[in-house]
Every structure is written in C-alpha cells, then in structure tokens.
Amino acid sequence: MKSTIVAVAKGATALMLLLGAAMPASGADPTPATPASMARGKAVYMxxxxxxxxxxxxxxxxxxxxVNPAPRNFELGVFKLRTTPSGAPPTDQDLFRTITQGVPGTAMPSFRELPEQERWALVAVVKQFASIEAKTKPIDIPAEPRVTPVLLERGKAVYTGLKCFNCHGAEGRGDGSSSLTLKDDAKKRIWAPDLTAGAFKSGKDPKALYARIATGLDGTPMPSYAAEASPDDIWALVEYVRSLVRK
Ligand code: HEC
Ligand code: HEC
Known part of the structure; x- marks a missing residue:
C-alpha cells in the first residue's frame, strides 16, 4: 500500500516536472520571493x-x-556546487549553502553573518540572473555507510579503475599528469585540487563530496560519475578521498 502511494507520488512529481509546474522542493526557500524581498535582495547584492x-x-x-578562480558569471547558468544532475540548475538549498558557507580556497566569502532572510533573497536574485525558473530535483544520496578497511580498499580500487589519478594523482595530491593541461569552460587554466588538503568547496560534509563525484563540477573538467559508478562505489570513493586528507 505504502509503495503504491510512493509510486503514485513519484509519477505525479514526474508529471509536474514535465508540465513545468512549481513543486514543493525539499529545502526550498521558506519565504518565497516577493517584490519586496527581491528589492531587498537586490540592495544586499549591490x-x-x-x-x-x-x-x-x-x-x-x-x-x-x-581572483582565480574567477567569480561566477551567473548569466551562463552553470554552477559547480550542486546536488542536481550534471547540466541541471542547482536547488535553492545549494545556492543558499554556497552563499552561507562561501567557497573555501577561493575568493568567495562566507555570508553567514547576513540575516537568513537576506540570504534567501540573494538566492532569488542569483536565480533571476541565471534565468532559473523550474525547480530541479536533487539526486538521491543513500545513507553514509560504515567506514571499514574493506570499504577503503574498494574506494582505492574504484579510484584506480576510473583513473581519478590522471588528474588528482596516485595519492590524491593534485599532481596527476593531466592536471598540467586542464582548462575550464572559459578556457582558463584550472588545476585538479590536492584532495589531501581537505579544503573542500562545500566543507567537510561527506554528502557534499558524494554530490560532487556523482554530479561533477559543471563548467570544469571534473565530470559526473553517476553513469560509471554505482552508489556504493561512489560512497567508497568518498570515504577513500576523506581517508587521504592529511591529519
Ligand atoms: C571577493 C569576491 C566575491 C564576492 C564579494 C562574492 N563572490 Fe560569489 N564567487 C566568487 C568566486 C571567486 C566564485 C567562484 C568559486 C569557484 O569557482 O569555485 C564565486 C562563486 C559564487 C557562486 C557559484 C557557486 C557554484 O556553485 O558554482 C554563487 C552562487 C555566488 N558566488 C554567490 C555570491 C553572492 C550572492 C555574493 C554576495 C552576497 C557573492 N557571491 C560575493 C567571488 C566572490
Ligand atoms: C579530467 C580531470 C579529472 C578527473 C579524471 C577527475 N577529476 Fe576530480 N576534479 C577535477 C578538477 C579540475 C576539480 C576542481 C574543479 C573546481 O573546483 O573548479 C575536481 C574536483 C574534485 C572534487 C571536489 C573537491 C571539492 O572541493 O569539493 C572531488 C571530491 C574529486 N574531484 C574527486 C574525483 C574522483 C574521486 C575522481 C575519479 C572518480 C575524479 N575526481 C576524477 C579534475 C578531475
């Protein structure tokens, strides 16, 4: 019975997506944009x-x-830090997280000090620049597994099998042979990060790393591995990458 309801609900969601109807996305702005909040967001943006x-x-x-990397050109609608499939716009929650936390290792500062309402208003402003209208569903991220030596071995094997070392290097230090020639979509020089530094762009949340590997960082050479790696493999990669971080 329960599964029927879920199936029906999933069908309805797909239909709403098809029709482009507004859906109550998880983590959506609790106070949807109004002309007044847009004006406030614009003022804070300026x-x-x-x-x-x-x-x-x-x-x-x-x-x-x-600054390098350069600040995002929102008009292009290409975002690195998403929980949505490659090529899809970020969720409101993704943008809210980036604005709140900033992007460690780059010039993008944290705006944690701004009132929450202003940060949500900024989300709406960014979405307007990027012409993001429809809501995209985030990918499913299964619960984090227990970290065991076996899981880490598997992560290492997947890391080798998928040739992550080409860019990130055999020990994850960002010194893979391809890292010397990488460019982003703007044809700017870009490097594969040193994963052992642990300065991850969405912080230390393991689920954020899962999203990065599963969906890629759009606009950069870091691809989505959703097609090549199973959810279990992606979790094994996440925990392997975390095990490489220098203590
Ligand atoms: C000092 C420069 C600077 C300021 C000020 C700044 N940003 Fe950024 N921002 C950046 C840089 C640099 C990046 C690119 C980081 C990267 O490529 O990893 C960025 C990226 C972003 C992204 C894209 C993240 C993604 O997923 O690709 C968003 C959204 C964003 N900034 C919003 C804002 C908002 C809103 C403000 C004002 C409240 C702001 N930024 C202020 C430098 C800045
Ligand atoms: C073609 C080169 C290339 C390959 C292959 C590659 N990466 Fe990346 N990876 C990059 C680049 C470049 C970035 C940084 C993009 C940015 O921050 O703008 C990145 C970013 C990441 C991040 C995000 C770090 C953060 O700050 O959140 C993780 C995690 C990661 N890669 C893991 C992997 C894993 C695991 C594999 C193999 C399954 C892999 N990468 C394969 C180039 C590559």
Whole structure:
C-alpha cells in the first residue's frame, strides 16, 4: 500500500516536472520571493556581491580580474556546487549553502553573518540572473555507510579503475599528469585540487563530496560519475578521498 502511494507520488512529481509546474522542493526557500524581498535582495547584492560578480551578475565586477578562480558569471547558468544532475540548475538549498558557507580556497566569502532572510533573497536574485525558473530535483544520496578497511580498499580500487589519478594523482595530491593541461569552460587554466588538503568547496560534509563525484563540477573538467559508478562505489570513493586528507 505504502509503495503504491510512493509510486503514485513519484509519477505525479514526474508529471509536474514535465508540465513545468512549481513543486514543493525539499529545502526550498521558506519565504518565497516577493517584490519586496527581491528589492531587498537586490540592495544586499549591490552592497555585498557586485565587486566580484558585477551589477548584471555576469562576473565582471571591478575585483573580478584579480581572483582565480574567477567569480561566477551567473548569466551562463552553470554552477559547480550542486546536488542536481550534471547540466541541471542547482536547488535553492545549494545556492543558499554556497552563499552561507562561501567557497573555501577561493575568493568567495562566507555570508553567514547576513540575516537568513537576506540570504534567501540573494538566492532569488542569483536565480533571476541565471534565468532559473523550474525547480530541479536533487539526486538521491543513500545513507553514509560504515567506514571499514574493506570499504577503503574498494574506494582505492574504484579510484584506480576510473583513473581519478590522471588528474588528482596516485595519492590524491593534485599532481596527476593531466592536471598540467586542464582548462575550464572559459578556457582558463584550472588545476585538479590536492584532495589531501581537505579544503573542500562545500566543507567537510561527506554528502557534499558524494554530490560532487556523482554530479561533477559543471563548467570544469571534473565530470559526473553517476553513469560509471554505482552508489556504493561512489560512497567508497568518498570515504577513500576523506581517508587521504592529511591529519
Ligand atoms: C571577493 C569576491 C566575491 C564576492 C564579494 C562574492 N563572490 Fe560569489 N564567487 C566568487 C568566486 C571567486 C566564485 C567562484 C568559486 C569557484 O569557482 O569555485 C564565486 C562563486 C559564487 C557562486 C557559484 C557557486 C557554484 O556553485 O558554482 C554563487 C552562487 C555566488 N558566488 C554567490 C555570491 C553572492 C550572492 C555574493 C554576495 C552576497 C557573492 N557571491 C560575493 C567571488 C566572490
Ligand atoms: C579530467 C580531470 C579529472 C578527473 C579524471 C577527475 N577529476 Fe576530480 N576534479 C577535477 C578538477 C579540475 C576539480 C576542481 C574543479 C573546481 O573546483 O573548479 C575536481 C574536483 C574534485 C572534487 C571536489 C573537491 C571539492 O572541493 O569539493 C572531488 C571530491 C574529486 N574531484 C574527486 C574525483 C574522483 C574521486 C575522481 C575519479 C572518480 C575524479 N575526481 C576524477 C579534475 C578531475
């Protein structure tokens, strides 16, 4: 009985997605954008974000050229830090997390100090720049497994099998042979990160690492492995990568 309801609900969700109807996405803005909140978001944007992301959101603020990686050009609608499939727009929660936490290891600061309502208003502003209208469903992330030596061995085998070492290096230090020639979609030089440094772009949350490996970092050479690796393999990779972090 329960499974029938779930199946019906899933069908309805798919139908709503097809029809482009608004759905109550998980982690959605608790206070949907209104003209007043948009105006407030714009004002905060002009104060806090414009120096890097530019007044049109196209990543050409006065401070943009001095930082690498460059601030995102929102107009392109390409985002690195998503829990949604490669090529899909991020969820509201993804954008909220990035704005709240910042992106460690880059110029993107944390805006934790701003009131939560202002951060949600900023999410709406970014979505407007990026013309994100429909909601995308996040991928399913199964519960984190127990970390055992067997799981880490499996992670190491998958890391080798999928040739992660080409870019990230045999020990994850970012010194793989391909890392010397990588470019992002803007044809800018980019490097495979040193995974042993542990400065992950969405923080230390294992589920964020799962999302990175499963969905890739759009606009960069880091691909989605959802097609090549099973959920169990992806978890094994996550725990293997975490085991490489220097203590
Ligand atoms: C000092 C420069 C700077 C400021 C100020 C700044 N950002 Fe950023 N932002 C960046 C950089 C650099 C990146 C790219 C990071 C990367 O590529 O990993 C970025 C990336 C982003 C992303 C994209 C993350 C993704 O998934 O690709 C969002 C969203 C974002 N910033 C929102 C904002 C908002 C909203 C503000 C103002 C509240 C802001 N930023 C202020 C530099 C800045
Ligand atoms: C073609 C080169 C390439 C290959 C192959 C590759 N990566 Fe990456 N990876 C990158 C680049 C480049 C980035 C950084 C993108 C950025 O931050 O803008 C990245 C980022 C990551 C991150 C995100 C770190 C963070 O800050 O959250 C993880 C985790 C990761 N890779 C793991 C893997 C694993 C595991 C494999 C193999 C299954 C793999 N990568 C294969 C190039 C590659």
């Amino acid at each position: 104060r806090e974000c414009v120096a890097c992301h530019g007044d049109k959101g196209n990543g050409d603020g006065p401070g943009a050229h001095i």
